Amino acid sequence: MSDIAPWNHTVAQAVIDALKDREGAALPILHALQECFGYIDEAAVPLVAEALNLSRAEVHGVLSFYHDFRRTPDPRRRIQLCRAEACQSLGCETLVQHAAVHHGVTPQGRGSVRLETVYCLGLCAQGPAALVDGAPVARLDAGRLSALINGAPVEAVLAGEEA
Amino acid sequence: MSIRVFIPRDASALAMGADAVAGQIKTEAEARGLAIEIIRTGSRGMAWLEPLVEVEGANGTRFGYGPVAPRDVKGLFDAFFLAGGVHALGVGPVEELPWFRAQQRLTFGRCGRIDPFSIHEYRAAGGLRGLDAALAMRPEAIVEAVTQSGLRGRGGAGFPAGIKWKTVLGAAASQKYIVCNADEGDSGTFADRMLMEGDPFTLIEGMTIAGLAVGATKGYVYIRSEYPHAFAAMERAIEVARSAGVLGPCVLGSPHAFDIEARLGAGAYICGEETALLESLEGKRGVVRAKPPLPALQGLFGKPTVVNNVLTFAAVPFILSEGAKAYADYGMGRSRGTLPVQLGGNVKRGGLIELAFGVTLRQIIAEFGGGTRSGRPIRAVQVGGPLGAYLPSHQLDVALDYEALAAIGAMLGHGGIVVFDDSVDMAKQAKFAFEFCAAESCGKCTPCRIGAVRGAEALESAIKGEKRAENLALVADLCTLMRDASLCAHGGLTPNPVESALRHFPEDFGARAALAAE
Ligand SMILES: Cc1cc2nc3c(=O)[nH]c(=O)nc-3n(C[C@H](O)[C@H](O)[C@H](O)COP(=O)(O)O)c2cc1C
Ligand code: SF4
Ligand code: FES
Numbered sequence: 152m153s154d155i156a157p158w159n160h161t162v163a164q165a166v167i168d169a170l171k172d173r174e175g176a177a178l179p180i181l182h183a184l185q186e187c188f189g190y191i192d193e194a195a196v197p198l199v200a201e202a203l204n205l206s207r208a209e210v211h212g213v214l215s216f217y218h219d220f221r222r223t224p225d226p227r228r229r230i231q232l233c234r235a236e237a238c239q240s241l242g243c244e245t246l247v248q249h250a251a252v253h254h255g256v257t258p259q260g261r262g263s264v265r266l267e268t269v270y271c272l273g274l275c276a277q278g279p280a281a282l283v284d285g286a287p288v289a290r291l292d293a294g295r296l297s298a299l300i301n302g303a304p305v306e307a308v309l310a311g312e313e314a
Numbered sequence: 315m316s317i318r319v320f321i322p323r324d325a326s327a328l329a330m331g332a333d334a335v336a337g338q339i340k341t342e343a344e345a346r347g348l349a350i351e352i353i354r355t356g357s358r359g360m361a362w363l364e365p366l367v368e369v370e371g372a373n374g375t376r377f378g379y380g381p382v383a384p385r386d387v388k389g390l391f392d393a394f395f396l397a398g399g400v401h402a403l404g405v406g407p408v409e410e411l412p413w414f415r416a417q418q419r420l421t422f423g424r425c426g427r428i429d430p431f432s433i434h435e436y437r438a439a440g441g442l443r444g445l446d447a448a449l450a451m452r453p454e455a456i457v458e459a460v461t462q463s464g465l466r467g468r469g470g471a472g473f474p475a476g477i478k479w480k481t482v483l484g485a486a487a488s489q490k491y492i493v494c495n496a497d498e499g500d501s502g503t504f505a506d507r508m509l510m511e512g513d514p515f516t517l518i519e520g521m522t523i524a525g526l527a528v529g530a531t532k533g534y535v536y537i538r539s540e541y542p543h544a545f546a547a548m549e550r551a552i553e554v555a556r557s558a559g560v561l562g563p564c565v566l567g568s569p570h571a572f573d574i575e576a577r578l579g580a581g582a583y584i585c586g587e588e589t590a591l592l593e594s595l596e597g598k599r600g601v602v603r604a605k606p607p608l609p610a611l612q613g614l615f616g617k618p619t620v621v622n623n624v625l626t627f628a629a630v631p632f633i634l635s636e637g638a639k640a641y642a643d644y645g646m647g648r649s650r651g652t653l654p655v656q657l658g659g660n661v662k663r664g665g666l667i668e669l670a671f672g673v674t675l676r677q678i679i680a681e682f683g684g685g686t687r688s689g690r691p692i693r694a695v696q697v698g699g700p701l702g703a704y705l706p707s708h709q710l711d712v713a714l715d716y717e718a719l720a721a722i723g724a725m726l727g728h729g730g731i732v733v734f735d736d737s738v739d740m741a742k743q744a745k746f747a748f749e750f751c752a753a754e755s756c757g758k759c760t761p762c763r764i765g766a767v768r769g770a771e772a773l774e775s776a777i778k779g780e781k782r783a784e785n786l787a788l789v790a791d792l793c794t795l796m797r798d799a800s801l802c803a804h805g806g807l808t809p810n811p812v813e814s815a816l817r818h819f820p821e822d823f824g825a826r827a828a829l830a831a832e
Pocket of ligand 1: 569586626804
């Protein structure tokens, strides 16, 4: 994604200051930082701790608990593939194999896109489903997944023009 | 006058290309010099027809066409779809479809029909009448109405909403909170998402009524991060409700204050458990709290808090506007009102089906769902999310009702139904249940944290035919331990899918490998 800024102390502090007075502000702040920089830099931890009157260890504890928060930048296209039961019933595990065998892409982080496992996107009647840089895609199959891995625009894939 | 064309922007429609279809319809209308007004709506819940484009006829009847792809648009214009013309994608008047008519849409009546962000349309379609009624009532009377309606929590546990509200009403505190659980983590469920995207004011109205009933002035909606569209829709709807005076210091001009904030989760299934959710809202790790104290007495920031599911709050406006009895007249036994069923997985016509409690699983899957998508026989059905039991096809005549399902060792949960055909490997499904439990455990108690990992390993070995009997005995012991000794239902209910798979589908658990090894 191109709208992501490199880590910047001043910007981070401004993001934190804008949210720190909310009740239970930790998650809103961490989400905002991640939206801004694409990840949460180690240097943000003391800033968040200071603003919320927490220890650094507590901030680390929160960061590590939630699957969403990333500690390093990753500019690759993000494909969040649902691997929960309803999508299993429609073959999502075959797609995981397909990505590995044909593209060298794995949910463990290998490959040209960032393939992530999620459990349910609320598209369970139209699986297998994924979010591609936040855009929902239903009825995935091997062809559509290949196109997405190869960088085809989501709109083109949805319109069936990927081939 | 321009012709009104309705195109959903629900994630289920976007995921099938609704935006491109809307763009194409606009372009084509302009090219042909036709005056149309495109209104983006929620979804009707017919997932297999998305994007379902609807055109309003002279008398207000809405004619549907779906599923529409961008390349179909020219043909639709050629067939005069703006006048309800005949086309291969035509489904006729949408609300006359048998699939639709057979439902009782008390909660989802407006979803897919109106512009989700127009408070004017919301009111015109019967919205805010419940809140109007509540503003004229004493708090005790509101709580009494909810109690009399028989409404039970739709998040899974089925606890009577009125009793919870009464506890919070009776608790004296400087500040109380209304918290809406929109974490909807169960696989196979999407009703909360659909309502938030398609009719968010109903949730806002329900939460506001709850605030009036218990004396709370602040509400939070905790939405999972896997639902970016629902989150954006709620934020926008809250903004609109504020500027319309529904939320704010004087709710609809009354002396009562109530406001709502939407909060985003961060990818943790356990944050659907109410106490973990409260921890998360407080900015902490989503670790489950020991109960007591009940959240009703010491909830968010230690204050008395109503925590209810989206669908629980969303049922409330109807109860207040039409009366408790009108709601309680639907349903069976101790399950009153309607249940928004979510039918998904390997099924031909999946989607949202709102029905009075009591319909059987088979009716839903066969009559509404039309059987499997693959066309192969049904082998198993999981009801109630990842912690729900797997039922074999001979058990599908069970009624959807909290008690009837409990009687066969299953549970209704949030109303999700996931269909599997005969290609499913039930040993894999059982193993996945353990793996999911381990991956999403909050880590607070050992039976769940360690038991789930050991369970997955033991099943893996059994499936391979290694010490099959011993490993299956170990699985049975672990299930007993998890059920009896877990702090919350995450660990406590994981045995449901595992044991039901073992009980009903023993042939999948390494019997063949064991035979081959002998
Ligand atoms: C592991 C686990 C996950 C849960 N997930 C959800 C959820 O996603 N949404 C929800 O409303 N309730 C969920 N619950 C139930 C909540 O703890 C709680 O019972 C519910 O929010 C109360 O609201 P209700 O009475 O309106 O159902 C979950 C419970 C457990 C144990
Ligand atoms: S059962 Fe699991 S999720 Fe629940 S408290 Fe124990 S460790 Fe946490
Ligand atoms: S299970 Fe995959 S979207 Fe719900």
